[in-house]
Amino acid sequence: MSQKGHVEEEAKEAFAYTPGLKVKRALLVRKIRRLPIPGDVLVSVNDTVDFDTVVARTLIPGNPTLVPVSDILNVFENDAPHYMVKKVGDKVVKDEVIAVKSTFFGFSKKTATSPCDGVIREVSEFTGSVLIREPDIEVVLKAYIPGRVVDVLPNIGVVLEMESAFIQGIFGIGGENHGKIVLLTDSPEDTLTAEMISPSHKGKILVGGALVTGGAIKRAVEMGVVGIVAGGIESADLTDLLGYDIGVAITGQEELGITLIITEGFGKISMSEKVFSLLKKFNNHQVAINGATQIRAGVLRPEIIIPLEKRDEETRELELESGMKIGTPIRIIRAPYFGEIGVVAGLPVSLHKIDTESFVRVIEVELENGEHVIVPRANVEIIEE
Secondary structure, X not given: OOHHHHHHHHHHHHOOEOOEEXXXXXXXXXXXXXXXXXXXXXXXXXXXXXOOOEEEEEEEOOOEEEEOHHHHHOOOHHHHHHHEOOOOOOEEOOOXXXXXXXXXXXXXXXXXXXXXXXXXXXXXOOOOOEEEEOOOEEEEEEOOOOEEEEEEEOOOEEEEEEEEEEEEOOEEEOOEEEEEEEEOOOOOOOEEOHHHOOHHHOOEEEEOOOEEOHHHHXXXXXXXXXXXXEEEEOHHHHHHHHOOOOOOOOOXXXXXXXXXXXXXXXXXXOOOHHHHHHHHHOOOOEEEEEOOOEOOOOOEOOEEEEEOOOOOOOOOOOOOOOEOOOOOEEEEOOOOOOOOEEEEEEOOOOOEEOOOOOEEOEEEEEEOOOOEEEEEHHHEEEEOO
């Protein structure tokens, strides 16, 4: 390839599409809801569903447990089946006797008991063990969002569609939840503290400003709050809450009893005026939230989905990714400038050598304080206007 060809190719790469944080007043949201393994779909195309509507369900086989009967009774492996008082297919409960060996003319007995509830699936004369399968686990798949079923994936799940306002955060923990939004701060610069939370907030999703304290999160859990949205959180508070340092792996599986969505970053960072205004507009509305986050490959962002009462064709925005150009607002998502907001000030065509000795494509960013920094293009995301 000629030098001109290289330059043209590099220039093309400089405008590669980059995923951004979406803040939409109106958006047609589609959600694919899938079972972990095949099962039964319970709704049909054009059915209307609510947050808690069960759209599909399946059974996951229970855990297998081996009981070493021959060792417990002190008999040969091939003799173990002869001492069984339960047979294959029998249901058993925890601590129920499944095998007995009498000694000294019946005056003494050795017994083997079941360590769990379940069903006896196998009695092996080769190993002298009994396989007990714990009860199947029912998995129900809820709609998560209210809307209309637009497609059915046989035995797997459904595709749902709804018109909504839509907000993405930068980081979150906790899984899917829903409840009414309640604003507890007057401005996006304020802090959400424990004193602001009361028993009346049970089942609600609380919105703060620039920061939510660790004490506020603990108080919220005690009061039965289902979610919190805030601009920032101190990393030490997050570590204390979780009991470990958060890594780059996917979040969303934490069993904290609450979903937390951070819209800006770590530390006290004023919530975006656009985000705060949108949440304020829908104060006391039912919303769906999900804190699941993944920063690396397969980017996944925490989300707030606010159902709209009617379809608004004039204001509905299509979910499009726009290419970076000079002046595009961006957020830096990795150290040393994590959470900083700025605009694209330059798109160098040549590769740039970074601290790791690697050569990567970079952009020049003008931060809000006027400082110009060079960062890898993969370290930023577009803030959609």
